[in-house]
Amino acid sequence: MDKYAIVAQVGEGAYGVVYHVKCRTTDQHYALKCHENNKDGSMMDSTVRELSCLSALRGHPNIVETLDCFLHDGKISTLMPYLPLTLFGVIYQGRNHSGLLPITFISRFSLEIANTLSYMHGLNMIHRDLTPANVLLTAETLTVKVADMGLSRHAAKSISSGLVTESYRAPELFDTEEEEEEEEEKEEACTAQYTLAIDMWSLGVLIVDAMEATMTFHSKNFPTYKIIKETLSRNDHDGDSMWNPLRRIALELLQYDPKHRLTARMLLDDSKWQRISDAITDVDIDRVKCYAGC
Template structure:
């Protein structure tokens, strides 16, 4: 984690190649792993967002994902990027002035969101997620503040710092003169003949950071991680590991948990923002796929129609307790094989005889809307509806139809806010994992009124 000696990140201001092309207008967001600036392209006056990422693995992931998704209408556009040895990556992104979190905040003040507007937001989110999954990109941190909105009502997925490509190997073209790495998928033998070569991520990072010297070993887990790849989120993530920042979770932010991959290729379970984190991750799964994004979608849709977060857990245990209070206990009947989750036998909840149910959480919503959320918030990941399937749900074909994007109500521009107003950026702060069984010991933890957890 970088150590800042002042509130201003001097590295981006001192980089001539960026200053020649962009005028930096000021910082608009900040987090533990990135700073975001509003800028103006000198050649044509285009307003952009300059995202300076202080973690090179996150830089790799975000560039890789955005290049794989280039041209997707509902994914933020990567215009270009600057990345050289011994310097932070700076991504030049299209500037989008609002996000879905601001839409929800404004709707709470104004009395709600029209059904036609809700449908249009949902359709655009689904198109963005479908594009990701079709390109084998798992976002892993979907939440309202990462769904950015243009002035003309186009919603786009952003903040891919935690994303993962499902393929193990990538093809990358290397510009030796500029030092810029262009991450690409394998598309044709002709491309391969033009200089693309197969490398894996660790080889790429070695090359980028000059780690090829003789007798130099590269242990990515030791060098990159605060967590142990063989343990779960409950056992490894604590608030002491994460920088407290009033801008965490904000526009173009990076609210990362270091990702770990062990020798077998298993992923860390400590990803995403707690309120939107799938149960399998909360129980320590390190073998998951696109389905974790689908659970996040269900939480987002529930918040969009109710204007309140569905599962606002204050810790991982409380998060599980809230989910179980609504959906009932996680058992082999609800998800065959769940007892094999790493932490399933370490945490037990009292029997919830009468779960609240999603209908009670969304009391003023129609059966079609509740049904849409139900199709996503299933314990069994294999039972969750895909984004492609939901785009064909009859809910979107019934009156009122989705409102045209140009008619959507867009909140006031976020560019009006600045670092002196941290409350405007901090909706999702303090949502990182903060429960550690090693510290808690064998105690009963009251998580909700109806669910009690015992850590064994």
């Protein structure tokens, strides 16, 4: 750690703290994640999962790269490229909300995330916390680098419903005993299996959030599960030809039944969606950077 000087703390969570650091000898800038330990000083399961997942996924063009790993003050620390721009920043921070993100950019970032998920899902690995804050973007080209693998793991049939960030949580992961009044719906939801499809739901929410410049399934006064039920019954943008491709993809990802959702591979094979992504221009990229306050 003596090799690096801390510039600023840029993030903190239950599993660790992320710093912006600078190499004292080269002046290169990096992100340094210092993973938390358990109370007894042992390594947390999340750290083991994240390091093993990053090792298995090393070299993928749309996954954040681990450059070094070492012990600092008895804690595992991982060095990564410093990528301060996130999808969260593009959608919300410093953005002129009277403007819309180019559909070409929305298509491109969704396909790059799908490329990541297709690779992970091929290894039977689930990200489990795909949010705008966990999707990093390179400064020049806004290329996706998916990060934060602390909750990633191999697919299982059951999971605690609270692990995926609520606004991006698939409906089958909610504890509907408190959300639903109809007994049949409660029974069906409680027996739903936890599958790779939860990541695809999260991707669908990212697309809609980018399209609407709002957190679609978040409200301080209304449960997320009920927002999902209400939103899926709407027909927004029906008459707007520009939004029809977005709406089609979003609805195919936001299927209530996980068995009916697009898979990552299916999204990558969607030729119409790919053509929209291929049409992105430098003007579109510069426009997105302006929305993000770059």
